[in-house]
Amino acid sequence: MNQVLLLARRSVVRTLRQPAMVVPSLIFPLLLLAINSSGLNSATRLPAFPTDSYFQFALAIPFLQGALFSANSAGTNVASDIESGFLNRLSLTPLRRASLMLGQLTGILALGLVQALTFVGVGLVFGDGIQAGPGGVVVIVALSLTISLAFGCIGAWVALRSGNGEAVQGTFPLFFAALFLSSMYMPRDLIENDWFQAVATWNPVSYMLEGIRSLVIEGWNGEALALGFACAGGIALVALAAASSALRTRMART
Amino acid sequence: MNDFTSATRAVAWRNIHNWFTNPVLLVPSLVFPLFFFTAFAGGLSRVDSVPGFDYEAGYTTFVYGFVLLQAATFGGIFTGFSVARDFESGFARRLMLGATNRGGIVAGYWLSALIRAVFTIAVITLVALVAGLEVHGNGIDAVGLYTLALLMNAFAVLFGTGVSMRLRTMQAAPAIQTPAFLLLFLAPVWVPYDLLTGWVHAAASLNPVTLVLEAGRGFLAGDPTKVLPAFAVVGVLVALSTLWARGGLRSAERVA
Numbered sequence: 001m002n003q004v005l006l007l008a009r010r011s012v013v014r015t016l017r018q019p020a021m022v023v024p025s026l027i028f029p030l031l032l033l034a035i036n037s038s039g040l041n042s043a044t045r046l047p048a049f050p051t052d053s054y055f056q057f058a059l060a061i062p063f064l065q066g067a068l069f070s071a072n073s074a075g076t077n078v079a080s081d082i083e084s085g086f087l088n089r090l091s092l093t094p095l096r097r098a099s100l101m102l103g104q105l106t107g108i109l110a111l112g113l114v115q116a117l118t119f120v121g122v123g124l125v126f127g128d129g130i131q132a133g134p135g136g137v138v139v140i141v142a143l144s145l146t147i148s149l150a151f152g153c154i155g156a157w158v159a160l161r162s163g164n165g166e167a168v169q170g171t172f173p174l175f176f177a178a179l180f181l182s183s184m185y186m187p188r189d190l191i192e193n194d195w196f197q198a199v200a201t202w203n204p205v206s207y208m209l210e211g212i213r214s215l216v217i218e219g220w221n222g223e224a225l226a227l228g229f230a231c232a233g234g235i236a237l238v239a240l241a242a243a244s245s246a247l248r249t250r251m252a253r254t
Numbered sequence: 255m256n257d258f259t260s261a262t263r264a265v266a267w268r269n270i271h272n273w274f275t276n277p278v279l280l281v282p283s284l285v286f287p288l289f290f291f292t293a294f295a296g297g298l299s300r301v302d303s304v305p306g307f308d309y310e311a312g313y314t315t316f317v318y319g320f321v322l323l324q325a326a327t328f329g330g331i332f333t334g335f336s337v338a339r340d341f342e343s344g345f346a347r348r349l350m351l352g353a354t355n356r357g358g359i360v361a362g363y364w365l366s367a368l369i370r371a372v373f374t375i376a377v378i379t380l381v382a383l384v385a386g387l388e389v390h391g392n393g394i395d396a397v398g399l400y401t402l403a404l405l406m407n408a409f410a411v412l413f414g415t416g417v418s419m420r421l422r423t424m425q426a427a428p429a430i431q432t433p434a435f436l437l438l439f440l441a442p443v444w445v446p447y448d449l450l451t452g453w454v455h456a457a458a459s460l461n462p463v464t465l466v467l468e469a470g471r472g473f474l475a476g477d478p479t480k481v482l483p484a485f486a487v488v489g490v491l492v493a494l495s496t497l498w499a500r501g502g503l504r505s506a507e508r509v510a
Contacts, residue, residue: 037452038450039450040298180292
């Protein structure tokens with residue numbers, strides 16, 4: 001346990017001490033939120049649009065964009081540990097693989113917490129508040145951390161499979177596609193193109209967005225929250241198992 | 255063949271060869287504009303039902319106008335990254351020792367950016383045509399549209415080259431990318447200028463790229479609008495970025 005805590009502490013310090021990792025993950029999503037919310041505000045005039053403020057609608061997007069940065073950061077950190085030989089030395093300790101993975105990902109959770117609190121703060125200051133109230137803020141942060149963990153595990157898995165940071169960077173377009181082919185810009189029932197609506201309906205990112213969005217603009221919506229947590233939690237579990245398996249393979253090679 | 259031409263051809267050939275043979279460079283240049291096109295044209299097409307949206311060629315065409323400009327501009331920006339990478343790897347320093355006419359080096363980067371942009375634009379246009387792009391303009395309008403896009407590409411590569419030659423490291427990437435990103439996205443990207451609200455409306459009114467974007471969409475719709483101001487804007491941008499790139503070259507020469 002003590003070793004896991006040491007790893008977790010190292011992961012948190014390493015992540016939060018890198019401004020290049022923290023600042024863009026806050027600035028870029030907020031910049032896009034500012035541009036989108038003003039540039040697309042006229043979309044709220046569409047019949048059946050769920051709110052009259054596009055800012056409220058778009059507030060969920062930074063949480064997902066922040067999680068994309070988490071995936072990148074987690075993968076880059078793990079790849080860096082592989083390239084520097086740190087992971088080889090860890091393989092000599094009696095740590096369990098899942099514990100080791102969670103220790104490595106604690107920094108991403110810390111970054112996710114900073115992101116979630118920042119985005120909620122911006123939403124409260126510049127928006128019309130969180131409809132679900134203070135309890136909703138807590139659930140938004142919890143869902144946001146689950147999403148960060150899910151994407152972070154995928155980043156770590158890619159790093160462990162490939163062993164280099166360039167491969168992690170190369171997966172960024174895939175995450176980007178997952179975000180863009182979702183209900184990011186428009187509610188699913190208002191998406192006009194059938195194929196796009198079908199892709200967005202199959203895309204788990206849509207449900208993560210809608211889980212956060214429901215708390216911001218609707219209040220408490222059990223179905224949206226259940227789907228959001230199920231998608232994020234499910235991906236986190238599968239990706240963590242895959243990353244642990246990749247870690248076992250890598251350690252066996254060592 | 256004079257020194258300028260041989261330097262231009264050598265640099266352009268090397269960059270184009272690297273771009274076409276390295277998926278890490280090729281794929282993002284093609285994939286990102288296609289993502290934007292797909293996400294905006296596919297996900298936001300209902301926006302053309304917003305009261306006051308009066309672009310007759312349809313939302314796919316409206317979005318294509320932006321993505322075309324974005325692809326051309328980012329083709330130049332990514333070439334600016336290549337300049338930074340060449341300096342970081344030490345290749346550019348050797349290149350500058352070997353080239354007697356160093357203006358040819360900048361021209362070579364510009365030529366490679368131009369070829370990249372033409373290829374990217376061709377791919378995006380094919381995808382857009384399949385997706386329902388409606389071009390109401392005639393051949394002259396098409397020449398106007400693509401000339402504007404290629405001038406934006408020249409502006410971007412000369413700006414990026416100027417930054418990269420001054421900083422000579424890949425850390426220059428955000429300094430190249432961020433201004434270009436802001437110029438593009440603080441324009442009427444998703445809806446016509448009149449439907450913009452809030453601070454982006456104010457920013458778009460000051461942003462020169464708004465004129466370029468509106469002129470491009472006018473060409474596509476067969477209703478040329480703000481053509482002279484748009485060409486004047488890109489002309490000034492290219493002239494200023496040429497001076498900026500020349501200054502960058504001088505800066506790089508001092509340390510070569």
